[in-house]
Amino acid sequence: MQGSDFIKIAVIGAGASGIMSAIFSKTENTEVFLFDGNEKIGKKIYISGKGRCNITNSKEIYEFFDEINSNKNFLYSSLYSYTNEDILKFFNDNGLETKVERGGRVFPLSDKSNDVNKALEKALNSKGVNIILNTEIEDVKLVGEKFKLVCNKDYGLFDKVVFATGGKSYPFTGSRGKGHEILKRLGHTITDLKAGLVGIDVKEKVRKYSGVSLKFVDFKIYNTNHKLIHSEFGELLFTHTGFSGPIVLKSSKYFDNSKDSIVSIDLKPKINHHTLDQRLLREFDQNKNKCLKNVLSNVLIGAMVELVLEKSAVNGEISVNQLSKDDRKKLVETIKNLEFNFNSLRPLSEAIITIGGVSVKEVNSSTMESKLIKNLYIVGELLDVDANTGGYNLTIAFSTGHLAGVSCIEGE
Numbered sequence: 001m002q003g004s005d006f007i008k009i010a011v012i013g014a015g016a017s018g019i020m021s022a023i024f025s026k027t028e029n030t031e032v033f034l035f036d037g038n039e040k041i042g043k044k045i046y047i048s049g050k051g052r053c054n055i056t057n058s059k060e061i062y063e064f065f066d067e068i069n070s071n072k073n074f075l076y077s078s079l080y081s082y083t084n085e086d087i088l089k090f091f092n093d094n095g096l097e098t099k100v101e102r103g104g105r106v107f108p109l110s111d112k113s114n115d116v117n118k119a120l121e122k123a124l125n126s127k128g129v130n131i132i133l134n135t136e137i138e139d140v141k142l143v144g145e146k147f148k149l150v151c152n153k154d155y156g157l158f159d160k161v162v163f164a165t166g167g168k169s170y171p172f173t174g175s176r177g178k179g180h181e182i183l184k185r186l187g188h189t190i191t192d193l194k195a196g197l198v199g200i201d202v203k204e205k206v207r208k209y210s211g212v213s214l215k216f217v218d219f220k221i222y223n224t225n226h227k228l229i230h231s232e233f234g235e236l237l238f239t240h241t242g243f244s245g246p247i248v249l250k251s252s253k254y255f256d257n258s259k260d261s262i263v264s265i266d267l268k269p270k271i272n273h274h275t276l277d278q279r280l281l282r283e284f285d286q287n288k289n290k291c292l293k294n295v296l297s298n299v300l301i302g303a304m305v306e307l308v309l310e311k312s313a314v315n316g317e318i319s320v321n322q323l324s325k326d327d328r329k330k331l332v333e334t335i336k337n338l339e340f341n342f343n344s345l346r347p348l349s350e351a352i353i354t355i356g357g358v359s360v361k362e363v364n365s366s367t368m369e370s371k372l373i374k375n376l377y378i379v380g381e382l383l384d385v386d387a388n389t390g391g392y393n394l395t396i397a398f399s400t401g402h403l404a405g406v407s408c409i410e411g412e
């Protein structure tokens with residue numbers, strides 16, 4: 001089928017970004033090979049959004065830039081040339097029905113991430129992309145102006161190559177940093193790689209609260225001079241060694257492993273100290289002879305009663321009428337300010353996203369082509385870009401992948 005007029009394109013990595021590059025670079029004049037080391041496409045998509053895949057967000061596209069943490073200017077061309085609406089149209093056209101949930105997060109109607117992969121696979125097949133699985137690309141060599149892929153078989157020379165090898169988190173999905181290594185050898189700069197959207201460990205022992213989820217709390221980060229660094233309201237999860245959950249993941253960028261900081265959880269953020277004190281007084285008045293810890297469970301969930309008593313060093317076994325005013329104040333203070341000492345971020349392997357990657361200074365934001373090597377394109381999480389949770393990271397992958405795909409065939 002291949003004549004000499006064909007442009008031969010290799011896309012390395014069949015994740016969200018690479019799949020889009022492959023689909024949009026395939027025309028009747030191109031032959032596209034999509035390589036992945038895995039036995040199937042979209043392994044990270046499969047585990048994304050807790051198996052439901054938060055594909056994109058329904059916000060206006062200009063609002064996406066408030067959610068991007070690194071190098072947002074670099075993403076203007078890609079996000080505006082292939083918006084969240086384009087992404088949704090693409091998926092709907094390929095048989096995926098979607099729904100919008102809280103915060104504008106878009107999911108498949110079926111709640112199954114695998115249906116996202118099925119839609120992508122359908123598009124790849126209908127375009128006629130060659131999907132080459134179980135094939136790890138070990139290296140890419142420049143041969144004149146063409147590219148040779150070093151892997152388990154000889155695929156000949158390629159006119160264009162798209163790097164879509166992802167970041168370095170959740171390595172079992174295939175993103176282990178091989179793309180970074182190859183591009184570094186080819187002269188690209190890789191900025192420091194750090195864990196993004198990740199849980200934290202604290203110095204205190206919290207194991208016995210592991211699994212406890214708190215829905216409407218304030219999570220505050222202070223430096224050692226007690227200056228407030230960041231505050232986030234929402235859902236938090238106790239882990240074996242610290243905290244995770246949406247507000248912790250979102251706040252993780254404000255921690256630095258080399259710096260001490262203090263985290264404080266306000267269990268009753270909607271009411272001030274005085275109102276909380278009045279609330280406790282009312283409860284205590286109505287239950288004078290009852291055991292303090294039982295009465296507190298009218299105000300707090302069970303596990304938090306234990307933690308608040310432990311932290312405030314107030315004896316929960318006494319009856320309410322034995323409680324001193326000072327101890328009541330201590331309870332109020334502790335409920336409003338449960339303090340822990342930050343120890344470290346969880347490792348990159350557990351992070352939702354990799355912060356850092358190929359320096360965007362070396363990539364043309366209007367095409368995704370390398371500024372150092374002609375006909376080489378770099379997309380997705382492999383780049384030094386990252387965003388908050390809410391469907392923004394997949395949007396970056398889809399949009400940058402699309403832009404590289406169409407750029408590969410521009411003018412052909």
Ligand SMILES: Cc1cc2nc3c(=O)[nH]c(=O)nc-3n(C[C@H](O)[C@H](O)[C@H](O)COP(=O)(O)OP(=O)(O)OC[C@H]3O[C@@H](n4cnc5c(N)ncnc54)[C@H](O)[C@@H]3O)c2cc1C
Pocket residue numbers: 012013014015016017018035036037038041042043044045047048049050053054055056135136137138164165166167169170173174175176177178179351352353379380381382390391392393394395397
């Ligand atoms: C647990 C979890 C949940 C997430 N949930 C969401 C969510 O709901 N919404 C959202 O927007 N974002 C989410 N993200 C982030 C999002 O999934 C990623 O940012 C996005 O998938 C990145 O796509 P990518 O194509 O750049 O890289 P990847 O999806 O990592 O794909 C890279 C591919 O390249 C392949 N590869 C790597 N090196 C080679 C090589 N040398 N040779 C051949 N193949 C290679 C890998 O096998 C892999 O398939 C989540 C991430 C995680 C870890």
